[in-house]
Amino acid sequence: MEIGLVSYTPEIVKGYDYHVYYSKWVNGSIFPAGKEMQNDVTCFCDAKAIREKPEIVAISKYGPALRKNRKANLAFDYVCPTNQEYKNKVIDYIKKLNKEEIKGVTLNLYHFPEEEFCVCPRCVELWQASGLNWIDWRADIITKFIKEAKINVKGTFAVEMFPDPILAKERFGIDFESIAQLVDYFHVPLSARDYTTNYWVNLIARDFLKILKKPVVLELSAEMPNFEKMDVLLKTIAHLSKYDFKAILLLTHDSKNAMQIIEFAVKNKDFRDWLIKFEFSEMLEIIDKWSSIY
Numbered sequence: 001m002e003i004g005l006v007s008y009t010p011e012i013v014k015g016y017d018y019h020v021y022y023s024k025w026v027n028g029s030i031f032p033a034g035k036e037m038q039n040d041v042t043c044f045c046d047a048k049a050i051r052e053k054p055e056i057v058a059i060s061k062y063g064p065a066l067r068k069n070r071k072a073n074l075a076f077d078y079v080c081p082t083n084q085e086y087k088n089k090v091i092d093y094i095k096k097l098n099k100e101e102i103k104g105v106t107l108n109l110y111h112f113p114e115e116e117f118c119v120c121p122r123c124v125e126l127w128q129a130s131g132l133n134w135i136d137w138r139a140d141i142i143t144k145f146i147k148e149a150k151i152n153v154k155g156t157f158a159v160e161m162f163p164d165p166i167l168a169k170e171r172f173g174i175d176f177e178s179i180a181q182l183v184d185y186f187h188v189p190l191s192a193r194d195y196t197t198n199y200w201v202n203l204i205a206r207d208f209l210k211i212l213k214k215p216v217v218l219e220l221s222a223e224m225p226n227f228e229k230m231d232v233l234l235k236t237i238a239h240l241s242k243y244d245f246k247a248i249l250l251l252t253h254d255s256k257n258a259m260q261i262i263e264f265a266v267k268n269k270d271f272r273d274w275l276i277k278f279e280f281s282e283m284l285e286i287i288d289k290w291s292s293i294y
């Protein structure tokens with residue numbers, strides 16, 4: 001098992017095998033490519049684009065896909081995935097990234113906001129003309145977008161997802177079966193403020209490992225301000241290391257935060273003894289590697 005970082009700053013940190021960099025954000029901010037990194041591109045969530053052109057938002061019987069519309073209960077503002085002009089902008093950005101020396105591209109939020117979306121006149125017309133049922137039509141729209149993105153990616157190609165292993169197709173149009181044929185791996189984010197309660201991490205992570213027909217990397221939140229939270233985070237990773245995940249990625253604020261975790265793990269003799277006692281050999285390899293660098 002490998003260990004990596006997910007971050008908002010394009011900094012390579014020694015000791016981590018993977019670096020995922022958010023180069024396009026949900027608020028619409030766009031950044032130059034993170035060199036030698038996996039660039040994470042937020043596709044259809046774009047608050048800035050929607051502010052500039054409100055008519056591009058996805059629509060449901062509960063109203064628009066906006067955070068401020070509490071009937072829809074969404075964390076972000078979503079553009080309708082059949083808006084060709086907006087889609088072209090995202091594809092153009094992916095093309096631009098791929099002119100740089102990047103490791104690859106991970107698509108994020110490339111799907112419908114929820115199962116009721118989108119019923120804008122264009123979507124309804126496209127759906128009716130397709131001859132498909134609602135669920136299959138939405139999945140077809142999303143899979144086609146992923147295919148178009150993939151054509152423009154020269155390196156490693158991956159997708160994130162909202163971590164729902166069972167209802168992803170009905171809710172978001174995410175069809176894991178067909179997407180598996182397109183990606184090198186799946187990136188499953190299991191974000192939390194901390195992992196003091198963590199049975200759900202093991203549960204969801206293992207469900208994904210069983211259903212996804214490509215390697216799986218997991219993302220855990222690691223913006224930990226205190227030792228207790230870092231301790232449970234590292235023990236959660238140790239438990240996950242017993243399964244066949246390709247990598248664990250840690251979401252950190254910046255490189256200082258990433259170094260803090262290494263320092264805590266390397267200096268903590270109790271943690272190493274605990275790993276030895278319960279035979280977490282994969283995790284011990286990571287700690288040994290960190291010890292040899294720092």
Ligand SMILES: [Zn+2]
Nearest residue numbers: 080118120123
């Ligand atoms: Zn629409």
